[in-house]
Amino acid sequence: MLRLERRESTSKTFQIAISVLTVVLALVVVGILLYFFGVNPIEAYKEMFLWPFGNVYGFSDTLVKSIPITLAALGLIFPFQMRVWNIGAEGQFLMGAFGASLAALYIFPGLENRILMVLLVSMFGIIFGSLWAAIPGLMKAYLRADEIVSTIMLNYVALLWIDYLVYGPWKDPQGYNFPMTKFFPDAAWLPYFGQTQIHAGIIILPLAAFFAYYLTRLSPWGLKIKVIGDNEKTAWYAGINVNRELFVAMLLSGALAGLGGALHMMGAQHRLQHGFSAGYGYTAIIVAWLGKLNPWAVLIVGILFTGLLVGNEQLQIFFGIPISLIFVFQGVVLLGLLAGEILSRYRIKFARKGVGENA
């Protein structure tokens, strides 16, 4: 018989081992499937890693894609640490992109000072991202509404809101009635590094990681949310206002996702259009867990995991692998993480039946 027994503590090595094993497991499972597709898995994985990490174009595009994903993942550290499951980073990212477009196209379109423009557009991204997280935050804190459901639902609301705008009032009048806004004014385009596509938004990544590190590891607030995460009742007894901290954690989470939205708009996308997000906010959830909610680990995992996704595309191009296999890969990673989460909190005991027991 199998029995789960709660662990007293988990070592850091064990935690890292789970993340690494999960990815290895996913690679093995997909490798087996690749084999059945008639593709040599070793060859395939070589292509998959060489493009994002061994080629200038591949690497710069990987970094660009990793910016919104990693920022959202860093934001998720706060609520996840207190065991509040914000699944709404996607919607918060989209609302950040909306806020950025509102600022760049409709509030300050004539502003020519690039620094001021970038700051204002970023501010609007942060504000709308955090407002979008504030709704489920308040509902959870004061109405006990399940945050998983409310955050997921709000993702769809955000998506439909953007669609409404690009199909309707925000449609580019010169765009032959296609569902896109105008381009951002020049001042709201982030500069690139040299000839690459890497935009200035990349600078924010280490700063945001430090911000998350400071808040969770060095500040008294970090201690509070850790206590809440360990046991909510203890936190209340210790005099911590759990509701307020929960709300703050959600705000911070939305703020970083929203900032990611603003930077993605200014650095890569430059206009709102239907269907422009490839689920960055959902990928961020996997990244936050793979990084075990450690800000520096999340920063590195964000780039590595994005590289895997970008590399996956090479499998399609070179070997004609259907896209569904790529979804299998991500699915296995998520499953492995969930299984690993249980393993890291519980140990499995093989309980033998006692001598005196009758079957």
Added chain:
Amino acid sequence: MKHRGFILLMVSLLLVAVVFGAKLKVAFVYVGPVGDAGWTYAHDMGRRHIEEVFGDQIETKFIESVPEGAESERVIRSLAAQGYDVIFTTSFGYMDATLNVAKQFPKTKFLHCSGYKTYTNMSAYFGRMYEPRYLSGLIAGVMTKSNKIGYVAAHPIPEVIRGINAFALGVKAVNPEAKVYVVWSNTWYDPATEKEAAISLLNAGCDVITQHQDSPAPQQAAQEYGAYSIGYNSDMSVFAPKAYLTAPVWNWGVYYEKVIREVLNGTWKSENFWGGMDTGVVDLGPMTDLVPAGTQNLVNAVKQAIIAKKFHPFTGPIYDQEGKLRIPAGEVASDEMLLSMDWFVDNVVGTIPK
């Protein structure tokens, strides 16, 4: 020892480059899965066509389900950077991305489907799908008994609106009483949503269903409800044999063959191609036996008239839903009007979000 491995790798890469270097490398970027039986499937048929025609002279690759916007730019750039000579990007939302990469890789040839931007090394290409749409409208107008025809439509963009209007004008030509009911699905490809949209139209009394969608789900819904159906993109008869009448179809192979031939001959130039039934890029697929012989004859006659440029589906007088005269009697819609169409003709029931 590490160096030896590296040198071996480089030598083998070089060998690969020499062996395959002679081939023209052609890549396709798709918005849906190749198995969608619709839009992407039709493009992939075109890809397979050129593989057959040119054999060893070319090598083709494709990448499916690529999101629009900045995501697609990354994919297109990766193809250009890896030495693909000709890159077809087959969704409207890839337009800016294709242009950005085209500027970055001036030696690569880019062809973007369904947009309006071109560059020295980037063509825009599309087909006058409204011509076969009009023909399918003639059939729907004859077949309906309830005088209610359902149209499951993806997104309210000019391409789709133009198709709805052409279809409705075809209906009106043979049956002035019939109305075309439009439901927006807000998705190009989502079989479940497409089917639900079709069922809502069937429940409202529509007895012919057509679609601007990429899956055959609306066809199947029509068959389940004992109605008739008109498909889109490719021949969908196998999905609803008891309902299916015909479908306006894409023959991308015709255009892809022309492009590749020009590239191989060194005569390719960037262009803005918008071909009608006369080029073969668009056509009305075979009509099934459910369509009466007399109707088939009528459709074929009108088709010949369109091909011979004796008839244009958008010939005035054409009024919009508010009764405003959009195209005066005897005049024909300009290409610019067709390309930016954002109003419905008067026998369409439905609204365009503003």
